[in-house]
Amino acid sequence: MIHWLTEPFTLEFMQRALVASLIVGVVCSVLGCFVVLRAMAFLGDALAHAILPGVAVAYLLGANLLAGALVAALLVAAGIGLFSRRGAVKEDTAIGILFAAALALGVVLMSTVRSYATDLTHILFGNVLGVSAGDLWVTGALAVGVLATVVLLYKELLLASFDPVLAHTLKRRPELLRFVMLMLLALTVVVSLQTVGVGLVAAMLVTPAATAYLLTHRLSSMMLVSAAIGAACSVAGLYLSYYLNVASGAAVVLTATVLFMVTFVAAPRRGALARRAAARRAA
């Protein structure tokens, strides 16, 4: 049994994959709490797709893919913030426009390359087994930056998410915090690029946080539980991927989905069974 558990990680690329998956699992799950509570899931998904042109340009120039993704994500996050700021168009409309345009631009750029199909697949669905030591450092640094910002601004982010009106009257600049939130989301999407890819990052942002939401009743504990779920699903997904020889990003996401479904049914207070029992007691 122990051998079964340790065997995959005797390979160096699997060790790097494990570290990358854990980082992504934790960062996505923590930031995902805000995504779930502020109903930003569509935004997270859009940001993920919107980084495609950045990655494509970096690829064509032979530059670092993460750097290209980062520039694109920050530009799109700023663009969404700008378009919808004074209510010129509704936010989801702004997102829809930018997201589809960026995806199309990315595909156009990528289609000029001959090895287009494989590379696109890696970007769309991640290639955790191909993470280099350099990538790992960049991923780690971005992750530390995101988590440190969340910890430092915890009080302000909690207030702005729960009650923007009070945040405004206390001069806590809710629109500035929203912008910070968008930037953090962009960084998180970039961090996730290599493990789950742009196609599945929305699931990592939403699923562990939604599971934690069903199990807790405080934001701080929701974040901790979400991080633990994200980390556990990442590891479990890697094992599944190794032993069943399936794509790792998808395996991680499906593990998280199964966990969510079990929780949805069986959570102590907010689960379907508990709610039905409570309704029966009340009746």
Place this chain on the structure above:
Amino acid sequence: MSNDDCLSLQGVTVAYGGRAALEKVTMDVPHGGQVAIVGPNGAGKSTLFKALVGLVPLRSGSIELRDRDADTPAEPIAYVPQREEIDWSFPVTVSDVVMMGRYGRLGWLRRPRAADHEFVAGCLDELGIADLAGRPVGDLSGGQQQRVFLARALAQEPHVLLLDEPFTGVDVSAKEALLEILERLRGRGITILVSTHDMQTAQQRFELVALLNGRLIAYGPPPTVFTPEHISAAFGGHALFLEGMVVIDECCPGDAPDKRSAHDHRADEP
């Protein structure tokens, strides 16, 4: 504005786009005064509160806040929002919510200190919800939830307290409890403005009433405000005078006339 006044509005006008929601409202509220703001739906009650806390800009006019002591707190006006404006499914506990009232006094990045925790405990005690401190707000009754937000407002140590439709959606005992709390706050010199549909409560339990419908129709002690002329001016065709009783029909604005039901102004509107 005399020295005894806490809050002074001079010709306050607020407009959304081209339409004026509030027109040239001029009124002075004395220190420790309790004012009921009444008027039909869309009369600008919420707009007035939003203008007072700085959520909507004034097109013209001015709002002046005078402190009896020299030191004005960081945020002198506390606002208790309508129930529907709060996301009750958000994972926060009662003490988390009340602590938010202290955030204005804490700098960015600062954690609450022991003194803040004590202050929050004091506010919870004062409103009789200390035993609920660790409970998620979504689990509480309407009356309890209202007290949580009142405790949060007190945690801001405000000079002026704004309550937006506090009698809507709570039962009679919760309403009485709230009125008792307001009575106690009178002794502490906090100036309170309450917007409400409940004209009976406004008439019987408040020393000052402001009748609003876009502009300020009348302001003063209840007997001088609730006159047939003022009521007609505020409610127009929706007010009916039947043998000394006023019936106001404004249950469902925008509904077909046959679906409207008449409401006695004494009845608690839904």
